[in-house]
Amino acid sequence: HPPKLQMEANSSWSQANCRAKGGAPGFKVAILGAAGGIGQPLSLLMKMNPLVSVLHLYDVVNTPGVTADISHMDTGAVVRGFLGAPQLEDALTGMDLVIIPAGVPRKPGMTRDDLFNINAGIVKTLCEGIAKCCPRAVINLISNPVNSTVPIAAEVFKKAGTYDPKRLLGVTMLDVVRANTFVAEVLGVDPRDVDVPVVGGHAGVTILPLLSQVKPACSFTSEEINYLTDRIQNGGTEVVEAKAGAGSATLSMAYAAVKFADACLRGLRGDAAVVECAFVASQVTELPFFASKVKIGRNGVDEIYPLGPLSEYERVGLEKAKKELAVSIQKGISFIRK
Numbered sequence: 001h002p003p004k005l006q007m008e009a010n011s012s013w014s015q016a017n018c019r020a021k022g023g024a025p026g027f028k029v030a031i032l033g034a035a036g037g038i039g040q041p042l043s044l045l046m047k048m049n050p051l052v053s054v055l056h057l058y059d060v061v062n063t064p065g066v067t068a069d070i071s072h073m074d075t076g077a078v079v080r081g082f083l084g085a086p087q088l089e090d091a092l093t094g095m096d097l098v099i100i101p102a103g104v105p106r107k108p109g110m111t112r113d114d115l116f117n118i119n120a121g122i123v124k125t126l127c128e129g130i131a132k133c134c135p136r137a138v139i140n141l142i143s144n145p146v147n148s149t150v151p152i153a154a155e156v157f158k159k160a161g162t163y164d165p166k167r168l169l170g171v172t173m174l175d176v177v178r179a180n181t182f183v184a185e186v187l188g189v190d191p192r193d194v195d196v197p198v199v200g201g202h203a204g205v206t207i208l209p210l211l212s213q214v215k216p217a218c219s220f221t222s223e224e225i226n227y228l229t230d231r232i233q234n235g236g237t238e239v240v241e242a243k244a245g246a247g248s249a250t251l252s253m254a255y256a257a258v259k260f261a262d263a264c265l266r267g268l269r270g271d272a273a274v275v276e277c278a279f280v281a282s283q284v285t286e287l288p289f290f291a292s293k294v295k296i297g298r299n300g301v302d303e304i305y306p307l308g309p310l311s312e313y314e315r316v317g318l319e320k321a322k323k324e325l326a327v328s329i330q331k332g333i334s335f336i337r338k
């Protein structure tokens with residue numbers, strides 16, 4: 001069935017505008033960094049998403065090849081490629097959702113914060129383009145360090161006068177995907193039946209799985225809690241080490257990014273009860289940004305849920321997470337305000 005779209009007078013998209021060639025109405029989505037390790041499988045999967053009518057693939061290299069390749073898939077979305085800074089504005093104009101996996105990945109021995117010096121500038125430039133060309137778009141920010149790049153994006157949008165905190169979401173979905181997988185392994189159940197909230201941020205101890213709130217309800221020994229928390233917090237490093245210098249998670253990340261983008265599109269369409277974890281502007285703690293469960297609706301983040309009752313282990317973890325997060329957030333803010 002074609003997706004049922006509900007119109008809104010001042011929505012940034014319209015059914016007439018985004019009707020694909022002979023296809024169903026849907027959303028216009030841009031991927032920035034589309035030729036990269038995440039970008040390519042993410043582009044492939046978004047081309048398969050029936051909610052997408054137009055897919056813009058932007059990168060500073062290789063987009064002609066990736067676009068030609070993906071455009072041959074017999075799915076509804078019309079694909080267009082954009083190469084290099086002079087084409088950024090055309091890539092962004094009219095977009096409803098912008099997904100950003102642009103930037104360098106880690107090598108063994110590096111922290112995500114070691115990527116700051118290169119990726120902060122990339123995110124700044126891309127967000128300046130968004131502020132100019134599609135200020136009402138919802139942003140899914142993947143580029144690391146997410147704990148700093150989301151505050152950078154917010155500051156760029158504030159400076160441009162376009163900031164809408166409901167529309168800026170740092171992607172922490174991979175932490176949830178990993179948590180569901182590892183918890184399901186321990187419980188001996190299908191990971192599709194497991195839901196683990198992961199809050200805080202997206203780096204080391206800031207990744208805080210709430211194992212006391214796993215659904216379906218279950219209990220773990222303290223060894224299991226230590227093992228699971230450590231494995232979820234270091235899932236990214238596990239992949240970086242296994243890839244031995246060839247980059248970080250790309251395939252599981254593309255899967256997680258599409259799961260998250262699809263949730264955003266369903267929310268924008270007006271579906272009820274679309275709830276996922278994301279790193280957003282938040283009042284759940286004293287920090288200006290925090291990842292927790294959020295409800296996604298027609299205007300982006302509709303509601304941010306409180307953390308709920310925490311175990312003693314999680315309360316200690318939360319204090320550690322907040323300490324590191326505060327520094328990373330401030331580093332992002334200072335990068336733009338300096």
Ligand code: NAD
Pocket residue numbers: 032033034035036037038039058059060061101102103104105106115119122125126141142143144145146171172173174175202247248249250253
């Ligand atoms: P990659 O090097 O394979 O791809 C990055 C792409 O970005 C390249 O194609 C590159 O040309 C492009 N790029 C660089 N500068 C650009 C610019 N100014 N504009 C547009 N594109 C630009 O890296 P990857 O493995 O795809 O990872 C990308 C980023 O995602 C990294 O920062 C990585 O740490 C992060 N990441 C985040 C998560 C998460 O959970 N949020 C998970 C995995 C990776």
Ligand code: LMR
Pocket residue numbers: 105106112144174202235236237239240248249
């Ligand atoms: C991940 O969690 O896999 C990503 O943040 C990439 C990384 O550097 O670990």
